[in-house]
Amino acid sequence: MARLRSLVTGYRRFRETGWAQQRERWTNLAQGQSPKVMVIACSDSRVDPTRIFDTDPGELFIVRNIAALVPPFEGDGGRHGVAAAVEFAVTQLEVEEILVLGHGSCAGCAAALNQRFAGTVPGDGGSMSRWLQILDVASDAVRARHPGALDRAAYADMEHVAVQASLANLRTFPWLAERERRGKVKLHGGFFAIDDGVFHLLDEATDRFEPA
Ligand SMILES: [Zn+2]
Numbered sequence: 457m458a459r460l461r462s463l464v465t466g467y468r469r470f471r472e473t474g475w476a477q478q479r480e481r482w483t484n485l486a487q488g489q490s491p492k493v494m495v496i497a498c499s500d501s502r503v504d505p506t507r508i509f510d511t512d513p514g515e516l517f518i519v520r521n522i523a524a525l526v527p528p529f530e531g532d533g534g535r536h537g538v539a540a541a542v543e544f545a546v547t548q549l550e551v552e553e554i555l556v557l558g559h560g561s562c563a564g565c566a567a568a569l570n571q572r573f574a575g576t577v578p579g580d581g582g583s584m585s586r587w588l589q590i591l592d593v594a595s596d597a598v599r600a601r602h603p604g605a606l607d608r609a610a611y612a613d614m615e616h617v618a619v620q621a622s623l624a625n626l627r628t629f630p631w632l633a634e635r636e637r638r639g640k641v642k643l644h645g646g647f648f649a650i651d652d653g654v655f656h657l658l659d660e661a662t663d664r665f666e667p668a
Pocket residue numbers: 498499500522523524559561562563564565
């Protein structure tokens with residue numbers, strides 16, 4: 457597993473190959489970026505959008521956090537990192553599509569479902585608990601659908617529903633909902649199942665995730 461020393465070794469490889477061989481690309485990128493797609497993904501080390509979608513630098517505008525969540529719109533003057541990233545992507549970079557990318561074996565979604573950090577204080581799980589409250593309504597619904605002990609199906613349900621919750625929350629941003637209505641930006645839900653490496657796209661007409 458990588459430590460800083462091996463990161464520097466990797467960086468040197470990158471300088472010799474990825475950077476030197478694509479020098480023209482980097483020279484162009486130094487002038488600015490114009491990605492067409494924003495991805496909202498989980499911080500999970502196994503779910504790197506640039507790997508999954510085999511993209512080059514400059515192609516994806518990405519924000520990552522625990523469980524790939526978007527909080528609902530809050531016009532309260534608070535310091536909202538996801539809102540700022542979405543606003544920058546849509547109004548300044550004019551990305552045409554936003555993909556919320558959920559994934560299998562998501563520890564954040566699991567904690568939202570089993571309430572593992574409920575009642576803890578910051579430094580002991582409290583910050584995660586507070587963040588995962590974004591999924592409270594969704595996790596209540598999943599527990600109601602899966603009475604009894606939480607099994608694999610319940611956790612998978614939670615991972616899918618979390619993507620839909622973030623899409624719904626994106627649509628609470630009035631300026632974004634308006635742009636979606638006008639067809640200026642498209643919102644998508646996706647899911648990457650780590651174990652079999654299959655990427656699924658959400659069909660919002662059927663609420664089903666289908667292999668892409
Ligand atoms: Zn995750």
